[in-house]
Amino acid sequence: MISTLSKHRFPYLLLLPSLLVILIVVLYPFLYNFWLSLSNMSLYHIHDAHLVGFENYKNILLEPELYVVLAKTAVWTFVNVFFHVGIGIGVAMLLNQSIKGRGVYRALLILPWAMPQYIVALTWRGMFNYQYGSINLLLGKWLHLPPVPWLSNETLAFIAATITNIWLGFPFMMIVALGAMQSIPAELYEAAAIDGASAWRRFRHVTLPMLKPIMVPAVSLGTIWTFNNLNVMWIVTRGGQPSDKSHILVTYVYKAAFTYYRYGYAAAFSVLIFLILLGFVLWYLKTTHALREERR
Amino acid sequence: MRRRSIFFLIPPLVFLLAVGCGGGGEKPITIWEQMDPEERDIFAHHIEVYEQEHPGVLFEVSHYSTDDLRTQFQTAGMAGGGPDLVFGPSDQVGPFSVMQLIQPIDELLTHEELNAFRPDALDTLDGHIWAVPDQLGNHLILVWNSDLISAAPMTLDELIETAKNVTVDENGDGVPERYGLVFNVSEPFWAIPFLTAFGGWIMDSNNKPTLDSPAMVEALQFLKDLRYRYGIMPAECDYELADTMFKEGRAAMIINGPWSWGAYKKAGIHFGLARLPREAKSGRWPAPMVSSKGYSIGNRVKGDRLTLVLDALNSLTSVENQIDFAMQLGTLPSRQAAYADTRIQNDPILRNSLAQVEVGRKMPVITEMRAIWDIMRPAVQSVWNGTLEPAEAARQMQEHAVAKINEMKG
Numbered sequence A: 001m002i003s004t005l006s007k008h009r010f011p012y013l014l015l016l017p018s019l020l021v022i023l024i025v026v027l028y029p030f031l032y033n034f035w036l037s038l039s040n041m042s043l044y045h046i047h048d049a050h051l052v053g054f055e056n057y058k059n060i061l062l063e064p065e066l067y068v069v070l071a072k073t074a075v076w077t078f079v080n081v082f083f084h085v086g087i088g089i090g091v092a093m094l095l096n097q098s099i100k101g102r103g104v105y106r107a108l109l110i111l112p113w114a115m116p117q118y119i120v121a122l123t124w125r126g127m128f129n130y131q132y133g134s135i136n137l138l139l140g141k142w143l144h145l146p147p148v149p150w151l152s153n154e155t156l157a158f159i160a161a162t163i164t165n166i167w168l169g170f171p172f173m174m175i176v177a178l179g180a181m182q183s184i185p186a187e188l189y190e191a192a193a194i195d196g197a198s199a200w201r202r203f204r205h206v207t208l209p210m211l212k213p214i215m216v217p218a219v220s221l222g223t224i225w226t227f228n229n230l231n232v233m234w235i236v237t238r239g240g241q242p243s244d245k246s247h248i249l250v251t252y253v254y255k256a257a258f259t260y261y262r263y264g265y266a267a268a269f270s271v272l273i274f275l276i277l278l279g280f281v282l283w284y285l286k287t288t289h290a291l292r293e294e295r296r
Numbered sequence B: 001m002r003r004r005s006i007f008f009l010i011p012p013l014v015f016l017l018a019v020g021c022g023g024g025g026e027k028p029i030t031i032w033e034q035m036d037p038e039e040r041d042i043f044a045h046h047i048e049v050y051e052q053e054h055p056g057v058l059f060e061v062s063h064y065s066t067d068d069l070r071t072q073f074q075t076a077g078m079a080g081g082g083p084d085l086v087f088g089p090s091d092q093v094g095p096f097s098v099m100q101l102i103q104p105i106d107e108l109l110t111h112e113e114l115n116a117f118r119p120d121a122l123d124t125l126d127g128h129i130w131a132v133p134d135q136l137g138n139h140l141i142l143v144w145n146s147d148l149i150s151a152a153p154m155t156l157d158e159l160i161e162t163a164k165n166v167t168v169d170e171n172g173d174g175v176p177e178r179y180g181l182v183f184n185v186s187e188p189f190w191a192i193p194f195l196t197a198f199g200g201w202i203m204d205s206n207n208k209p210t211l212d213s214p215a216m217v218e219a220l221q222f223l224k225d226l227r228y229r230y231g232i233m234p235a236e237c238d239y240e241l242a243d244t245m246f247k248e249g250r251a252a253m254i255i256n257g258p259w260s261w262g263a264y265k266k267a268g269i270h271f272g273l274a275r276l277p278r279e280a281k282s283g284r285w286p287a288p289m290v291s292s293k294g295y296s297i298g299n300r301v302k303g304d305r306l307t308l309v310l311d312a313l314n315s316l317t318s319v320e321n322q323i324d325f326a327m328q329l330g331t332l333p334s335r336q337a338a339y340a341d342t343r344i345q346n347d348p349i350l351r352n353s354l355a356q357v358e359v360g361r362k363m364p365v366i367t368e369m370r371a372i373w374d375i376m377r378p379a380v381q382s383v384w385n386g387t388l389e390p391a392e393a394a395r396q397m398q399e400h401a402v403a404k405i406n407e408m409k410g
Helices: A002-007 A008-037 A055-064 A064-096 A102-114 A119-129 A132-144 A152-180 A186-196 A201-228 A232-235 A249-258 A263-288 B004-021 B036-052 B066-078 B090-098 B109-113 B156-166 B192-197 B213-227 B239-247 B260-268 B303-314 B319-329 B335-339 B348-358 B368-384 B390-409
Strands: B031-035 B060-062 B085-089 B132-137 B141-145 B179-182 B250-255 B271-274 B289-297
Touching: A002 A008, A008 A263, A055 A132, A055 A263, A064 A102, A064 A152, A064 A201, A064 A249, A064 B303, A102 A152, A102 A263, A119 A152, A119 A232, A152 A201, A152 A232, A186 A201, A201 A263, A232 A249, A249 A263, A263 B368, B031 B066, B031 B303, B036 B060, B036 B303, B066 B085, B066 B090, B085 B090, B090 B289, B090 B368, B132 B319, B132 B348, B141 B260, B141 B348, B156 B179, B192 B213, B192 B390, B213 B368, B213 B390, B239 B260, B250 B260, B260 B271, B260 B319, B271 B348, B319 B335, B368 B390
Parallel strands: B031 B060, B031 B085, B179 B250
Antiparallel strands: B085 B289, B132 B289, B141 B250, B141 B271
């Protein structure tokens, strides 16, 4: 270690400023958050907060509500990422064909991602209105369905937020997949076609394996983003409406911290969220072998 | 060569230091506010006038949404920073004072100076006043479209009758194109006038919640009837929908506050203001919550700077400035002297607004209010959606509010 340090002193010196910045903006807040999670810091204990051990963790784990919210978060994350990747790859395959006006389609399809989440979520909230929202109006006009109470029913509000987030999130996966597809050599498809492989087999045995190295990190990123996506759930359901039931873990924590000023409790909650995500990512990287070095 | 290469590091380090230290010179008076756009324009003008009259004094105003202002001010204050002045609704002084982020005003102003304000604009918490009020109100009132109805209803029964008459389903699809009444049912703030009309209130004199009361059950039943029994309100009616419908002339009456009137004027709606109509049986007026908006002084402001800040504050909240706000935006001044001015006395909007304030009830500024709002919200929504009976909703509110307050006090 010491010998590497002295041998590569200059590169390390160059790295020093950014290391310092990382230390200040990442490591310090992280450790401070952990300290908070072990304390009773709250509105009434701002100036006399003291350590209470794992009290906050115990309270959280004993709350039955935690498991309901956790289950909802798991469903929220899985459904969103599933459709982001599914729609993303599907659309990318269409865009990868030589079709007329490809550039226009590509620009249009990336729009959802280019728009500010806040505006999109508010717009969708308006579209989900029971009597005047465009979704119910269209459902009534085209399918002759009765209006759906999207925002006043617990399950439907959850579905509404999910639809909004799927719409917002698929373009990212589309762009990533499209980039990966364009780097697949055409010879592979030609060779497969000569061997008599059907379109499905070409997709299954050429496209998918070649997409994997790119899509695996994208999916882990997507999972973390979706798991921690406060905006969409918070805005579409107006902070948990109806009846404070539409929550995922992050909105639940946000409320504890900023409505009730329960800083210690919220900090402990965020440590738990961190651990859940860390566990997931490690498991995911291990099972998909994303970190295995390519042998050539 | 190797020895000299270390100099490459100097520019980024110098940059970091420069960013960290900031510039020198006269420090401007910093104000954080959560004003509406129209309010901000007038405020900017007042600031400009003050700067011209006091060369060398500069202001730095930052705008936040109400919620952001609260969290940002807390975060900055706890880290030993934050602005000199923070402007916002009176209930934000609750957490700020508990966290010791602001100074008690009563120790900084003389009796005479304090007496210049209307007593109902000064909020007391823990025996101290924590903000210099700039405006009074923030109260709900009945706004009625004078093209659709000829006079404001006088009782709640009349309100229902009037609304029924103007609720119209033009194309016969079962969904009215125009409704008699709209207001934001998803916020419990709008339920308070009905609670008080039936004789209830949210807490007792010891700040303990009193949400499970016959009055609450009656009020919730009344709300529910507006939708299910009388059909005079849309099924999902949040703030945006209510506001838009009134602006488009698709709602004859709306219950809304002073912040909204300017936009109705701009939308070309002919409207009148009236007290929320009384409950005929008891003769009680619904009492919307009344609160003030004003400036609190950060706890770091001391010595000469405090003198400077207090002088600026005195000018910013002067009678003339308050009348300016009142005439342009319809806000009620907090200074008593402003009410002697004929411009205020002769303005119909301000007269009606004041009439509503006179029967209103002060919004408590204690921190427990956050739990009360947060607990009332889902219960009122569930009653509105038909998933909870009023009596059960009232019982749950009380139980959950007590538990939440205990949790908060931890």
